[in-house]
Amino acid sequence: MTGAPDAQPRSASHEALLVRIRRGVRFVVFAAVVWVVILLVAAILVGDGGALVRLEKAGPYIALLTLATFATNHLIRFARWQWMLHLLGARVPVMASFAIFMAGLGLLPTPGKIGVAARSLLLVPYAVPIRTSLAAYFAERLFDLAGLLILAALFYRGPLAGGLIGVSVAGVACIALVARYPDPFVRALCRLVGPWPKLVRAVNATAGLLHAARRLLALPEALLFVLLGMLANIVIGLLVWAGLAHLLAAISVGTGIGAIAFAHLTGSASMAPGGLGGFELALLLDLEHMNVRQDAALIVITCVRIVTLWGGVVVGLPLLLAGLRRRGLDRNADNAA
Secondary structure (H helix, E strand, O other), rough: OOOOOOOOOOHHHHHHHHHHHHHHHHHHHHHHHHHHHHHOOOHHHOOHHHHHHHHHHHHHHHHHHHHHHHHHHHHHHHHHHHHHHHHOOOOOHHHHHHHHHEEEEEEEOHHHHHHHHHHHHHHHHHHOOHHHHHHHHHHHHHHHHHHHHOOOHHHHHOOOOOHHHHHHHHHHHHHHHHHHHHHHHHHHHHHHOOOOOOHHHHHHHHHHHHOOOOOOOOOOHHHHHHHHHHHHHHHHHHHHHHHHHHHOOOOOHHHHHHHHHHHHHHHHHHOOOOHHHHHHHHHHHHHHHOOHHHHHHHHHHHHHHHHHHHHHHHHHHHHHHHHHHOOOOOOOOOHHH
């Protein structure tokens, strides 16, 4: 993050966030170790050596394909993020913005969206209000959800295809209506959850983010943002298709895209940090339904999770810690922890 502004004064809320970031780093390291152990155990239980033999031959190609998918996926997502910040009036240098964008991915598999808050904190020195960056993130998630529902309706061919198409159509319609006319829905929800003050506050906070992101939710930009998110996920679907093809487990391109959409939706529905567990299980079961051998499926799932989760952690954590250090935000954080 070369050329970053000078260190900023640290408020009590910043101190509390720094403590959460440090704990988040430890959680990510622990989650990564557990994930690798589970993956190794699964590979031992289901592997017969056939996929490993094929991986020896196709390994360099699959590794290069995974790296290219990681780069393409995140460049598309960053271009959308930078465009959204621009529409909201934020002017952040491209390279600094990219470093902050990737830094936010370093804590993706943590509870409470700590990485999102850390990204917002790193944008403050560039005169980007926290409310603005949170509104951009909120809109980004809405666009991704709408895009995944559309991709699932178009391409998913698993055992739940019939029901998922109906849910997808209804979900996209609800997202569009709520984004365009939030106030009636907010009032109705507030009446519904009136007996629970915490839920009322959550509904009002969501409404505030919708209003803050209103410029992003207007046509034609909103449609383009949805399409960019779909394109990023299509690239990952291509990785599934091409990876399996080189492991001699052929599926169609559309099937790979549909499997990725369903896995993302399942991971989000599980409410687990980074979709851990739900994403992997959904993709594994879906590939099994397509008669893909488990050992080949595990190899492809590993590649996909490097693209969608762990690659971002490996790149993002050093950028996050370096960004905090450069702004003087990490001083005494260890004592606070």
